[in-house]
Amino acid sequence: MVSIVSVAKAAGVSNKTVSRVINGEPHVTEDTRERVEKAIRDLGYIPNMAARQIRSSRSNTFGIITDYVSTTPYSVDIVRGIQDWANTHGKSILMANTGGLPEREAEIWKMFQSHRIDGVLYVTMYHRVVDPEAGDVSIPTVMINCRPQTSELLPSVEPDDFQGARDLTRYLLERGHRRIGYIRLNPILLGAELRLDAFRRTVKEFGLAESDLSIRLGMEGPVGAEENYVFAAATEMLQQKDRPTAIMSGNDEMAIQIYIAALTLGLRIPQDVSIVGFDDFRTVSLALKPELTTAALPYYDLGFQGAEWLNGVISEEKVRASRRVVSCKLVERTSVRAL
Amino acid sequence: MVSIVSVAKAAGVSNKTVSRVINGEPHVTEDTRERVEKAIRDLGYIPNMAARQIRSSRSNTFGIITDYVSTTPYSVDIVRGIQDWANTHGKSILMANTGGLPEREAEIWKMFQSHRIDGVLYVTMYHRVVDPEAGDVSIPTVMINCRPQTSELLPSVEPDDFQGARDLTRYLLERGHRRIGYIRLNPILLGAELRLDAFRRTVKEFGLAESDLSIRLGMEGPVGAEENYVFAAATEMLQQKDRPTAIMSGNDEMAIQIYIAALTLGLRIPQDVSIVGFDDFRTVSLALKPELTTAALPYYDLGFQGAEWLNGVISEEKVRASRRVVSCKLVERTSVRAL
DNA sequence: CATAAAAATGTCGACGTTGTCATTCGCTTG
DNA sequence: CAAGCGAATGACAACGTCGACATTTTTATG
Structure with a gap:
């Protein structure tokens, strides 16, 4: 050469x-x-980037650690956002997946160090709390879609699940819905907690009684091995004497089952029951008929902003632990009617 | 350090x-x-990997080029398969996305060269024919989920869409279905062509007349900007006087709309109409109720085998252009009944 | 014990690039 | 014209590791 x-x-x-x-x-x-x-x-x-790296101690390479344990459509756009940022700023992306295994994570950190990567973006499939091993080393790190345990001084960029669910709840309330069902995402996920919390608070602020609500658990268990109760929960909920006029689904995927439960019971969407999802996973939200009203998880932006932030951390050599939240915009489609 | x-x-x-x-x-x-x-x-x-690379001319790093232009759930497992192989064989993965732009692709090849990567895995969202720029350089390259134009001497590893659709068709025929609808995936995709071809040939071999079939176009147009006719096509098909007793869907995503069309028309699945998908995208195939019978695209295996093959190409320094196909196993669930 | 061969260890320069500082060239001013 | 300063270019060693070969030590054999 x-x-x-x-x-x-x-x-x-x-x-x-x-x-x-x-x-x-x-x-x-x-x-x-x-x-x-x-x-x-x-x-x-x-x-030759290797020669540059040796002589100048700059690799211009970011590492991405992911925790994919199965097909995971949801956070691909995070990686795409990171890559788009990297592409326009002359950075390369070295990518490794823990597959959810802590031992592998330690190996990955070591591999990143052998490449003298400038910084690490720690990306999770689902919005949750994690304990990365970055504390053992001083590599600049930004958490994306996850939150470090409080003892860690690491910046994180996360979706605003609370705001997204609050806006969806208000959307339903403003259209006259008072009996609202909520089918809850896996409780181990931070996102699930925030969304349900937002739902509860918003209806309370609106003056609704807890008895006007119908809250069911839709799924639970370790990621990649969840038990799924959505169809059963939706069916039971819709067969209540005072069935809800609207259902909030923990996410878009769960909404598939809620749609099918409603249709199987001979209920029309949105005439008989309105349905909203969460995340705007387009493969699903656009495939459902009528198309699903939902709040969009800003994955691309999480990735893009995370990479940008990491770049700042690297050049400033000063870690300011803080959390940035990116809003989840309400996407109005045709699955909700006004009463 | x-x-x-x-x-x-x-x-x-x-x-x-x-x-x-x-x-x-x-x-x-x-x-x-x-x-x-x-x-x-x-x-x-x-x-320090960089020092090693300079001195020994080995980077132990593979490049992955992807062409993701939007949220693309389908081929994430390809990357996961590649990474799992790489992880157990001491290789690192440098990842870059063309976003479907040819100019960016040229930049990526150059970036890979500056890193002196050992080889390239060229990965597409959808099974299709491509013209990578590998011909301009002699970097060992393996195509995954895509096929080089015939003038290129590049190995490819692809899913056996034909076998998968043939098996699904036989599955329906063996269960007594004679009036079968087929809603076709985007025709620009090689996978769509192979699946439909398999369907046609299999029913013909079985002795069915073309008039027993009902074939509709489900979607068309450039990837990421498709027109979608699935719901309308399924609704029309199911309102035919001699409506099909089973529908083959071009993929699982489309099956969502076929399910909803059927249920909206008051038809039960699988009692009134059986439905099969293609790709076993679990977010969908397991979310649909009843759960979808489908053929599983072997994405993880494509990735794993592609990485393995590339490693072989690199060490043998001899490119044997050939195509490997990995079978799409039929996944029997509960969306089909026997007549 | 002497010799040869194998095992074990060491020396040194090479790889490609850039940081640091030296040198040369060109321009401006008095 | 001479001196000073800034622009432009060059020389050289350093970065971390390993390939190639030299040297030393150990072991086996006659």
């Missing part, structure tokens, strides 16, 4: 001058620069 | 001996090895 030495010889300059040209350093005449650029083109020179 | 020099001094050996220990080379006494390993532990030494 072509090195700086060949380019320098071809252009009749020193190695250092070639380096100045490719790094856009000042103090290079136009004539010299053109000669060098021509030699680079002619010889097909491509810089 | 700690280097080999510090370890060597602490262990009282040469740099090269430390190198021998960390690389598991022979001709190191047990006593020496232990001294070195202790020094490594005490000092927290982690090898």
